[in-house]
Amino acid sequence: MADVTLKHIASSLGVNASTVSRALDPNKAHLVSEETVDRVRAAAKQLGYRGDRVAGALRRGVTGTVGVIVADLANPFIAPVIHGIAQSLAPRQMLPMVIETNDNASELESSLDHLLSRRVDAVICAGARFSNREVLEEAGRSTPVVVAVRGLPNSVLPQVLHDDRAGGAMAARHLLGFGHTRLAELRGPDDVGNFVSRHLGFQEACAEEALAVIDLPEVGERPIREAGEHLARLLIDVHGDAMPTAVFAHNDLMALGALSVFREHGLTCPTDFSIVGYNDSSTIDQVDPPLTSVIYPGIRVGRSAGEVALQLISDPTEPAPGALFPPRLAVRKSTSPPRRTHAT
Amino acid sequence: MADVTLKHIASSLGVNASTVSRALDPNKAHLVSEETVDRVRAAAKQLGYRGDRVAGALRRGVTGTVGVIVADLANPFIAPVIHGIAQSLAPRQMLPMVIETNDNASELESSLDHLLSRRVDAVICAGARFSNREVLEEAGRSTPVVVAVRGLPNSVLPQVLHDDRAGGAMAARHLLGFGHTRLAELRGPDDVGNFVSRHLGFQEACAEEALAVIDLPEVGERPIREAGEHLARLLIDVHGDAMPTAVFAHNDLMALGALSVFREHGLTCPTDFSIVGYNDSSTIDQVDPPLTSVIYPGIRVGRSAGEVALQLISDPTEPAPGALFPPRLAVRKSTSPPRRTHAT
DNA sequence: CTGGAAGGTGCAATCGATTGTAGTGTCACG
DNA sequence: CGTGACACTACAATCGATTGCACCTTCCAG
Numbered sequence: 001m002a003d004v005t006l007k008h009i010a011s012s013l014g015v016n017a018s019t020v021s022r023a024l025d026p027n028k029a030h031l032v033s034e035e036t037v038d039r040v041r042a043a044a045k046q047l048g049y050r051g052d053r054v055a056g057a058l059r060r061g062v063t064g065t066v067g068v069i070v071a072d073l074a075n076p077f078i079a080p081v082i083h084g085i086a087q088s089l090a091p092r093q094m095l096p097m098v099i100e101t102n103d104n105a106s107e108l109e110s111s112l113d114h115l116l117s118r119r120v121d122a123v124i125c126a127g128a129r130f131s132n133r134e135v136l137e138e139a140g141r142s143t144p145v146v147v148a149v150r151g152l153p154n155s156v157l158p159q160v161l162h163d164d165r166a167g168g169a170m171a172a173r174h175l176l177g178f179g180h181t182r183l184a185e186l187r188g189p190d191d192v193g194n195f196v197s198r199h200l201g202f203q204e205a206c207a208e209e210a211l212a213v214i215d216l217p218e219v220g221e222r223p224i225r226e227a228g229e230h231l232a233r234l235l236i237d238v239h240g241d242a243m244p245t246a247v248f249a250h251n252d253l254m255a256l257g258a259l260s261v262f263r264e265h266g267l268t269c270p271t272d273f274s275i276v277g278y279n280d281s282s283t284i285d286q287v288d289p290p291l292t293s294v295i296y297p298g299i300r301v302g303r304s305a306g307e308v309a310l311q312l313i314s315d316p317t318e319p320a321p322g323a324l325f326p327p328r329l330a331v332r333k334s335t336s337p338p339r340r341t342h343a344t
Numbered sequence: 345m346a347d348v349t350l351k352h353i354a355s356s357l358g359v360n361a362s363t364v365s366r367a368l369d370p371n372k373a374h375l376v377s378e379e380t381v382d383r384v385r386a387a388a389k390q391l392g393y394r395g396d397r398v399a400g401a402l403r404r405g406v407t408g409t410v411g412v413i414v415a416d417l418a419n420p421f422i423a424p425v426i427h428g429i430a431q432s433l434a435p436r437q438m439l440p441m442v443i444e445t446n447d448n449a450s451e452l453e454s455s456l457d458h459l460l461s462r463r464v465d466a467v468i469c470a471g472a473r474f475s476n477r478e479v480l481e482e483a484g485r486s487t488p489v490v491v492a493v494r495g496l497p498n499s500v501l502p503q504v505l506h507d508d509r510a511g512g513a514m515a516a517r518h519l520l521g522f523g524h525t526r527l528a529e530l531r532g533p534d535d536v537g538n539f540v541s542r543h544l545g546f547q548e549a550c551a552e553e554a555l556a557v558i559d560l561p562e563v564g565e566r567p568i569r570e571a572g573e574h575l576a577r578l579l580i581d582v583h584g585d586a587m588p589t590a591v592f593a594h595n596d597l598m599a600l601g602a603l604s605v606f607r608e609h610g611l612t613c614p615t616d617f618s619i620v621g622y623n624d625s626s627t628i629d630q631v632d633p634p635l636t637s638v639i640y641p642g643i644r645v646g647r648s649a650g651e652v653a654l655q656l657i658s659d660p661t662e663p664a665p666g667a668l669f670p671p672r673l674a675v676r677k678s679t680s681p682p683r684r685t686h687a688t
Numbered sequence: 689c690t691g692g693a694a695g696g697t698g699c700a701a702t703c704g705a706t707t708g709t710a711g712t713g714t715c716a717c718g
Numbered sequence: 719c720g721t722g723a724c725a726c727t728a729c730a731a732t733c734g735a736t737t738g739c740a741c742c743t744t745c746c747a748g
Binding site: 708 | 720723725727731733734739740742746
Binding site: 003050051052053054055057058063064065072073074075076078079080082083086087090093095096097098099100113114116117118119142252253256259260281282283284286287288289299 | 347394395396397398399401402407408409416417418419420422423424426427430431434437439440441442443444457458460461462463486596597600603604625626627628630631632633643
């Protein structure tokens, strides 16, 4: 009940607390006679000693925690990332402290502050917006900070990302390979790394073929299903006379939203239009039609981010590597060659 | 860089650290002259004082953290729960510390120990197996412990759950209402509260109609898609001559697995068989066919668990309430009346 | 027999914030 | 002028683990 401390063990054995501390620390046990070590261990077990990592943290200046900043935990796409982080931390007995920003740039600032006041050993920011770059870099000067998932262009911070630019390009080439010539894009917010990169990659690949993408300047500020529906309607309203035959949605949710709107308007997939999503969400291979999607390796990104953080913790002077995971495409039934409407 | 402490502020102002501490604490600021408070606040801001919650935690015995034990973070179904927990904690500036057990009963024990050594103010266990009951109750004697998501029958601990028994019954009645008479169940592990309750509820509702469910004693030890496939094959092998016309899967993943196996065997849904899933996972309404599924209100369960934890923290003597969320059913296209195969 | 090394242990300071108690100074009232 | 009340502030202990340093014993080599 009342928690057992080193002193309790010490006094029960008639030794000093410092001896107990050393005996219980594998790295220091050699400083203590074997006999004492045994007695201490026995007493510790018998009394149910558990240790107080808070006290240890204060004295040693190391908490064994890594702060993880995410935009929104409810977004299923972020769960694997946290899983990966937790996985890489577990062998060192370290734990993530997760904090949400509601994808709000200014909340991120206070979240960061909060984490730092808790003396996390490192911060992994998986929910950055461009405007957060300076705060994060500032924090990075005193505490290891890893940028993950959402990149920050031109930042000195180590970044662990999926190669969204290549992913966007891959989606484009897949569609172009089928012979599509009228392509459109359903874009996510334009101050978030992933979406900007996806956009860039997509545009570049189209430009290589001297193809201009149908321009839809609006972006889904929150890239959810409703945003996909909205943008799809916009597309129909504005380009109804010459609809794109291929659509690249910046994530699966938006793809699904668009899919249902197009369907409402009598268009069928993939006959009338092809669509590519992003993330390869968990059951997206079973929707109707099974969605072609760029695979997002969340667990690996998380694990890698955790590893970079650990490396930075153990040696903050050495510049950390960062990582960029190449995209893969899960090709399914939502993409096919365009129908030759005006042929013959 | 080198972090600013109370002492720094104190000496820069020529006052004592205790005064600074009081000036910065809204609840104690009245003990300090207004002028000093202002000077302290100014100096704190100017020096970039952030405070050290580790030191504060040691002294006050309160860390502002809640340990959250989950089986597997990668399981998308748990993300909303954590979101809900974090949401309820945020207004108090508290943070969750998430730890995974890999759904391993013995790992839970060490996870719990780990959390307690970090002096979390409370523990929310969202990944219990029946065999963990005693350890959790033991921990509950000294630290608030809330059981969430996965219930522990006959436990004294407060529990925040979805009413899975009612959920199972609801699934059954939905199918019975269509006139199905040969029902089967794809069960999850039988030492996990949710699945046992779902099973119970389902059986009870069938028993009310004097109907015996097709017995499939085997359970999916890990209730994932592969388990659904496996159990579906088993069903076909054993009861191929008199297949059930309605299947209740203990979660959506197993339902999808079964769906694809049945389909391989030439059966179509819902003509040849109806199927009900559980959780109403994020894109499950767009699979083919859109799956009828019991809605799992993860966010609300999480939020409620967080609230119960907070209440328990503020007054550990008062017995905590617990909560049981009623199920709702999302009816979609995967369920319909049975075809009258042998009719006239 | 002595000097010194090595092995064990204890002492006390430390991490930084918090808080009970004691001390100082001012004011007002008798 | 004395005395208590009040408003501030300082001092010092405390939370529990960790660790540099000093001390003691033992034992061996010279």
